[in-house]
Amino acid sequence: MTQITPYCPQQVEADAQAHWQTTRAFQATEDPEREKFYCLSMFPYPSGKLHMGHVRNYTIGDVVARYQRMLGKNVLQPMGWDAFGMPAENAALKQGQAPADWTRANIADMKRQLNRLGFAYDWEREIATCDTDYYRWEQWLFTRLVEKGLVYRKQATVNWDPVDQTVLANEQVIDGRGWRSGALVERRDIPQWFLRITDYAEELLQGLDQLTAWPEQVRTMQRHWIGRSSGVQIRFDIVGQADQVEIYTTRPDTVMGVTCLAIAAEHPLVTPLVQQHADLASFVRNCQQGGVAEAELETMEKCGYPLGLQAIHPISGDYVPIYVANFVLMSYGTGAVMAVPAHDQRDWEFARKYDLPMRQVIAPAEGTGADISQGACTDPGVLINSGSFDGLTSAAACDAIADWLIRHDKGSRQTRYRLRDWSVSRQRYWGCPIPMVHQADGTLQTADELPVVLPEDLVPDGTGSPLKKSPAFYNLGAGRRRETDTLDTFFASSWYYARYCCPDAGQAMLDERVHYWLPVDQYVGGVEHAILHLLYARFFNKLLRDEGLLHCDEPFTRLLTQGMVVAETYYRVQPDGSRDWYNPAEVRVEKDQQGRIQRAWLSADGQPVIPGGTEKMSKSKNNGIDPQRLIDQYGADTVRLYVMFSAPPEQSLTWSDTGVAGAHRFLKRLWTIAYQTGPVSGTTEPLTDTGPVRHVLHSQLQKALSDYERQHYNTVISACMSMLNALQPLVSEATARPVVQEGLSILLRLLAPITPHITHHLWSQLGYGPDILQADWPQVDQAALQQKQVQMAIQVNGKVRAQLTIAADTDESALRQAAQVHENVQRFIRDRTIRRIIVVPGRLVNIVMV
């Protein structure tokens, strides 16, 4: 046997990539004659190096793009950088490097790594959101939205670090304390810029029904997030005051059970009383302790303090006490809620704690009265203790009570959304400057000239935005002052998909090329973006549409939410209480028999580290795995194959590096078998052989083709492995050569989207064709699928008792006969009466006994 060139991925991959470069294989051009396919993966934040989550995301996207290309579509697959954000400022704090330099160095590194993986990107469309040519159009859009009245300014509650004198992100609040200072975080209201996304709430909700190629779970999450509800806004008068308190409820049927109102510490009713009552003042101060994250507000201990005012129940006229409560925020809703302890669990607990009366006004529709001594009864039922409303069902009472309140001018019906307007201003440096100017008279105007360029030479010091300390930036003279807040980075990532269509458009935000490419046919990204990013991008698409810049209603036709790559986290607590996170690659662990971690220590110093649980790979928890080592050792194709094989794309993947060797072994076998078979020779006529190997080949091909459509790429690979397993014994048989060649030709094309380098090499080197990118997609030979014999299971009462190999065209009565005579079956049916026999053609016969 002749010596076979060993598989050398580094060489094969460099050659293939050079070929794609010289042929400009992935540069996309608009061509109205061809069907387009726009495949987009969520662009990365340039945090440093590529981690496994990136590799997984971009490999999935690349497989989709290359698959569509092989189907003959005109494919656009761009790539860029979500380049503004907090980590650049954090790196600057640590290393004193300007965020711009850090970011651009990371972009260069990560671009090199992406290229090494062989992704089919059109790099001529590369975008970085920190480039003036990109963000100038955000500023332009912002001014347009100001003109349209879709931007406004309002107080909003933020996390305030009283020591560092800075606003903290929710992520920077750890156990109620600032991550750097360790100081107790306070809630503080400051003026912020808002976008009226709620104007689009109904359209964003309705649009979900059209997104049939989105995962149902994402649509459900967005529906709940938008959270449309029908309810009643009710006004309560206050004893001895002209002011009123307004509340909103979706359960007006329970209104007769109100025994308390709870209002926010910042509510206008509270402020005048604070000066008079020291206890109240101290309670209000306590209320302002802690962060603003909803999870924190919902899980903290609910506290209240009686304000000393009584509200007048709008129907009964009873007096109900008003409490100040730490779980009501002034900036959401009306800043007040009604409490119905008998029928709401949170209110029930609140009433227990402060010894407030409970008044049951709903009886369960069926059975005897519910016991509210153990907890609230939240189910709908029939009204009791509700005067003239007694006996109504909850549904009827909702209507009747709403009507009563409206008739007596005490309330109104309202449709509300849980969705809140989008606060887009950030008190940070490394972002797009908001193009507004504070005039000497206190009014606000849009900037005279765009772009407002962000100075790149500033270095943050952890005590607020350096822009605020940079008169060169903000001081416009004559008392005019530039806004120093920057835009939320979600602003930049909400329209990049459109800019890729025309990244060089100099005269406008978007040009006519978007009409060819949009909407995006396939969007791929982490499931963690299921709500915020995807909702904001849908919102922006509608803003851009209403601006006349694009025509589609929704930006992303099909969505694949890739599961996360998660890994264990490890940390040590520093003397100041902060946590230092260690990468799993630097940690050694000892596990017990159940696989639980017993002991973990840093390999560098042997000292223990604390396991922090498996979490999404992230910069902040330092648990990203560097894929570079694997690429160096095995090559890009092996890494691509491995990440696609080891789990279905939508499932989360707990990182472990066993199994990579198996993926590599498969590619080596493919290489060896292809070279043993040698250059393509002989007839090119379609084969007519219907032997067992071609049956395996074409039934596996059929499975692989359908799995490509279903995006079950892990089982595409399983099918390819089965095909290679079937071919392997035939390699040394000269007569089987046509079948092996056919098999390899199918296999190479099936694998081309997943492992593009090795398939490119073998295809052209062994004479299957000039360039696998131009090859036709394989097709199933139906004749090869036919089988003369099938194997069926025989069950008795649903338990498998025997196997039957029988002619595929055996009719049903013959099958019943054959099943009953089987020896082992006889043991179970002897002496007993057969009640029925169920035949599932091609699968099983089930004999049901008495």
Place this chain on the structure above:
RNA sequence: GCCCGGGUGGCGGAAUCGGUAGACGCAGCGGACUUAAAAUCCGCCGGCCUUAAACGGUCGUGCCGGUUCGACUCCGGCCCCGGGCACCA
């Protein structure tokens, strides 16, 4: 706390519409080749019972219950893990 997912051998996973649970791979074990190792190739591989072995039996898809001739799949209740909760991206 609320919303959305997930839980199948030692491990990753398969089972597309309620129809033979464990495809494909990893790890492991046994064998071939080799002076040896690596690589490669061949075979075995959920637990328990029975058996010389095969055949066979029985349990088994997080837990408890239900529907069905038949349940990983459907229904009810629970447990655990992951994601999101509006300033991480």
